[in-house]
Amino acid sequence: MKERMYELIKLINDADYHYHTLDNPLITDQEYDMLLRELIEIEEEHPDWIEEDSPTRHAGGKIIESFEKVTHKIPMMSLSDVFSENEVIAFDERIKKENIQPEYVCELKIDGLSVSLLYEKGKLVRAATRGDGVTGEDITHNVKTIKTVPIKLKEEIDIEVRGEIFMNKKTLEQLNEERKKNNEPLLQNCRNAAAGSIRQLDSTIAAKRKLDVFIYHLPNPLDYGLNTHQEALDYMQKLGFKTNPNNRLVTSISEVLQFIEEKAQARASLPYDIDGIVIKVNSIKQQQLLGFTAKYPKWATAYKFPAVEVLTKLKDIIFTVGRTGQITPNAVLDPVIVAGSTISRATLHNEDYVKEKDLKIGDIVSIRKAGDVIPEVVEVKKERRTGNEQEFKMIKTCPMCNTPLVKKDNQVDYFCLNNKCPARKIEGLIHFVSRNAMNIDGIGDRIMEDFYNFGFIKNITDIYHLKAHEKDLVRLEGYGDKSVSNLLEAIEHSKENSLERLLFGLGIPHVGAKTAKILSAHYKDLDNIEKASFDDLTSIPDIGDTIAQSICNFFADENNQELITNLKQLGLNMRYLGQKITEDADFSGKTFVLTGSLEIFTRDEAKEKITSLGGKTVDSVSKKTSVVIVGANPGSKYTKAKDLGIEIWTEQQFQDKLNNK
Numbered sequence: 034m035k036e037r038m039y040e041l042i043k044l045i046n047d048a049d050y051h052y053h054t055l056d057n058p059l060i061t062d063q064e065y066d067m068l069l070r071e072l073i074e075i076e077e078e079h080p081d082w083i084e085e086d087s088p089t090r091h092a093g094g095k096i097i098e099s100f101e102k103v104t105h106k107i108p109m110m111s112l113s114d115v116f117s118e119n120e121v122i123a124f125d126e127r128i129k130k131e132n133i134q135p136e137y138v139c140e141l142k143i144d145g146l147s148v149s150l151l152y153e154k155g156k157l158v159r160a161a162t163r164g165d166g167v168t169g170e171d172i173t174h175n176v177k178t179i180k181t182v183p184i185k186l187k188e189e190i191d192i193e194v195r196g197e198i199f200m201n202k203k204t205l206e207q208l209n210e211e212r213k214k215n216n217e218p219l220l221q222n223c224r225n226a227a228a229g230s231i232r233q234l235d236s237t238i239a240a241k242r243k244l245d246v247f248i249y250h251l252p253n254p255l256d257y258g259l260n261t262h263q264e265a266l267d268y269m270q271k272l273g274f275k276t277n278p279n280n281r282l283v284t285s286i287s288e289v290l291q292f293i294e295e296k297a298q299a300r301a302s303l304p305y306d307i308d309g310i311v312i313k314v315n316s317i318k319q320q321q322l323l324g325f326t327a328k329y330p331k332w333a334t335a336y337k338f339p340a341v342e343v344l345t346k347l348k349d350i351i352f353t354v355g356r357t358g359q360i361t362p363n364a365v366l367d368p369v370i371v372a373g374s375t376i377s378r379a380t381l382h383n384e385d386y387v388k389e390k391d392l393k394i395g396d397i398v399s400i401r402k403a404g405d406v407i408p409e410v411v412e413v414k415k416e417r418r419t420g421n422e423q424e425f426k427m428i429k430t431c432p433m434c435n436t437p438l439v440k441k442d443n444q445v446d447y448f449c450l451n452n453k454c455p456a457r458k459i460e461g462l463i464h465f466v467s468r469n470a471m472n473i474d475g476i477g478d479r480i481m482e483d484f485y486n487f488g489f490i491k492n493i494t495d496i497y498h499l500k501a502h503e504k505d506l507v508r509l510e511g512y513g514d515k516s517v518s519n520l521l522e523a524i525e526h527s528k529e530n531s532l533e534r535l536l537f538g539l540g541i542p543h544v545g546a547k548t549a550k551i552l553s554a555h556y557k558d559l560d561n562i563e564k565a566s567f568d569d570l571t572s573i574p575d576i577g578d579t580i581a582q583s584i585c586n587f588f589a590d591e592n593n594q595e596l597i598t599n600l601k602q603l604g605l606n607m608r609y610l611g612q613k614i615t616e617d618a619d620f621s622g623k624t625f626v627l628t629g630s631l632e633i634f635t636r637d638e639a640k641e642k643i644t645s646l647g648g649k650t651v652d653s654v655s656k657k658t659s660v661v662i663v664g665a666n667p668g669s670k671y672t673k674a675k676d677l678g679i680e681i682w683t684e685q686q687f688q689d690k691l692n693n694k
Contacts, residue, residue: 034075038082041072045088058225062308063343066114067369089328100170100232103161107252109149109195110166111328112311112335116370118290118632118665121312124334125286128314131323135314138262139292140280142309142335143247145199146228148176150248155189157182162231175231178240183273192257194269196248200227201304204243223306245305248274254317261315282315293336297666300338309337339666342401342411345369349394350381350425352432354456356464356540358448360428360438362387364398364410371402379408383445384427391415393422432456458492459485461540465493469546469637470538471527475520493596496524497603528603531610532559535600541587543580551575552584553609559597560607563588619690621647626654628671629664633684642691654679662687 045068051059060068069088076083083089115121128135147163160176161169176182179198186192200223208226209219220226230242251257251265259265263282270276281292293310300307314320314332323331349365362381369376379400381387390413392398397417398410430437431449433456438447449457463481466473473496476484484490489502499506499521506517536559537549544552555573556562562584570581587593601607625643627636627650634642639662640650654661654673661674662682674681682690 034079035082038072038075038079041068041075042084042087044068045072049088061344062337063340063369064345066116066337067345067367070114100172103159103164103169103171105149105161105164105167105169106193108166109147109163109169110325110330112333113326113329114309114335114337116337116339118293121289121293121334121336122286124312125289128323128332133314133319133322135319136261136316137283137286137289138266138280138313138315139283139289140249140311140313141277141296141303141307142311142337143197143199143277144224144306144308145197146224146231147195148172148198148231148246149193149195150176150182151193152186153191155186157184170232172231174236175233175239178236179244179246181246181275186272188272190272192272193252194248194274195250195252196246196274198227198231198244198246199223199305200230200242200244202306203304208242246275247277249276249311260317262313262317262320263315265317297338298672307338309335311335340371342399343369343371344397344399344414345376347392347394347396347398347410347413350387350392352428354431354433354449354454354460356457356461357542358450358452358454358457360431360447360449362425362427364392366398366400369400371400371408376400376402376408379410381410384447385445387425387427392425393418394425395419395422455485462490462493462496464540465538466496466527467538468635469534471530471534473520473527474523475516494599494603497528497600497605499524528605530606532557532606532608535559535605535607536562539587539593539596541583543583548575548580554611557609558607563597617646619646623648623659624657625650626652626658626661626670626674627664628661628674629667631664631684633688639687 045065048059048065048068051057052065072087073089076087076089115124125135149161149163149169150157151159151161157173157177159171160173160182161171163169176198177184202223205220205223205226212219220229226242227244230239230244233239248269249266251259251269254260254262254265254268257265257268259268263280266276266280279296281288283289283292289310289312296307296310312334314323320330320332325331346367347364348367350362351365353361353363355361362384364379364381366377366379381390381392390410392410392413397414399412399414400408400410402408427447428438431451431454434449434451434454436449436451436454439450440447451457459482462485463478465471466476466481476496481490484499487505489499489505490496503517503521506520507514531553533546533550533553536553537544537546551573552562556565565584567581567585570576570584571578620643625648627639631639643650648659651658654670654677656677658674658677658679660680660682661670662684663671664684671681
């Protein structure tokens with residue numbers, strides 16, 4: 034782990050140099066955040082290892098020699114980063130543990146270049162970059178070209194203020210149009226364009242770039258009789274500085290989260306780039322009580338918007354065996370935060386998919402969440418290749434049982450045809466107890482693997498004989514009388530499930546949860562489905578030839594017939610019980626749309642609760658939609674709902690309505 038710490042220090046220092054000094058980033062902000070967070074975790078676990086020159090002890094990079102070095106009278110510190118609502122709430126809780134009931138000022142986190150402006154008797158005498166937080170670069174000659182930076186204040190006072198230099202989106206577009214005509218390389222983004230402009234030795238170049246600035250911090254407000262950050266913002270604006278009109282003073286963490294949600298929605302429509310929200314304790318005295326770490330103020334933090342698409346390293350490609358024997362390549366990734374979740378694995382679907390993407394082990398790849406749920410690899414960044422990457426090779430035998438794999442005609446997938454393959458059996462068992470199947474709480478993937486390896490569960494019927502191993506189970510590490518009792522109770526309770534859950538749990542190829550429900554509602558009893566002919570099945574809407582043939586093949590198999598007989602003898606319900614619907618004024622007859630990432634419920638749970646109360650769910654928003662339920666980071670559905678004036682509930686409001694039933 035210590036070797037990894039030194040590796041991280043080198044990676045971060047190199048990234049700082051290229052980002053702050055050369056204006057030529059080696060990695061994305063998201064990759065940098067990931068490396069820094071890993072280093073912080075190691076140092077917190079081993080505080081005696083911390084190096085004096087660790088990047089957690091300093092902000093920023095080195096100084097280029099073409100600019101005069103400047104020492105900041107008051108260090109320019111960075112802010113700690115948080116990446117989820119839970120971390121924002123934890124920030125608030127840490128402050129309240131100090132017996133502080135804070136007000137907060139919420140500000141847009143401008144994606145630009147930090148600057149310090151020093152005035153003497155109201156006249157601008159120096160502008161400097163952050164540099165390493167203690168020493169920066171004198172960029173006065175370029176900053177004076179920015180029209181929103183006052184050369185002379187409205188009062189003849191000595192003062193130092195901090196802010197962010199940025200470039201507007203429209204300015205970048207205009208500059209790139211000109212550069213394209215002149216066959217010049219295009220500017221990558223607003224942040225890089227602003228930083229590159231401000232470090233030009235020729236100030237006429239900076240003047241042409243039409244830079245802008247927002248001032249957001251007064252390092253010593255008490256010296257001017259100011260007791261809050263909001264008072265400092267108002268005072269700086271009064272002096273002639275440009276401050277951001279989107280700032281908001283709030284009195285609770287729920288208002289902070291509301292501000293984050295609002296600005297996340299408005300982000301695309303802003304004339305400049307933002308990459309998050311800054312949250313600051315308003316009271317200066319409370320700020321002083323909270324103090325600082327070696328690098329960050331404890332009274333402020335920056336919430337970073339979840340990246341839509343992020344970069345990470347493809348460390349390996351491993352293969353898994355599904356319940357039908359299908360072999361799937363899977364990406365093993367350096368853990369990375371995508372849309373608020375930490376992702377370390379992503380499916381690569383099949384051999385053709387990997388070859389089409391031209392993926393190699395060791396590649397830097399971009400990933401995103403498909404439909405805000407499933408992580409997927411988008412593309413490889415070939416320009417980041419070093420030559421040490423390994424070619425992908427499709428395996429020829431099953432990774433679990435070593436049986437030669439078979440690729441069926443006109444199909445892209447490989448299969449292990451060994452019905453007794455351990456992996457295939459485990460996957461089938463996991464599927465049987467899963468949420469949408471028999472929904473047996475207490476048997477997750479890892480526990481099922483343990484039970485299979487210990488010999489407690491080798492087939493589906495063994496699940497219902499698990500009580501015979503009760504004494505053995507309570508002796509296992511991590512299990513106790515209560516957890517085993519709850520598990521056995523859940524298994525017994527599952528016998529009462531409606532037919533569609535059992536039918537889906539049996540793992541019939543091509544029969545998903547929706548098809549299982551259609552069949553159960555039509556035939557009412559498993560015996561009727563078992564007796565149904567191919568023609569009978571295809572006469573049902575949504576049941577095609579492939580599904581019908583798969584059902585016929587399943588019930589013609591003697592092993593499957595024996596399994597069903599055994600399940601009947603164990604007392605499992607074989608009939609469709611129908612959906613119990615309770616009429617309710619908030620839900621009955623209404624149409625609901627779910628959008629964003631839900632945290633309290635899964636989507637399936639939310640849909641089931643809506644349906645049980647007489648409502649229905651659809652995928653798209655229209656004038657006929659009654660209510661849109663919004664989770665974290667909602668998309669265009671939320672915007673459309675607002676435009677149409679449709680009623681909107683947060684997930685918490687949804688839960689509150691359910692709790693009142």
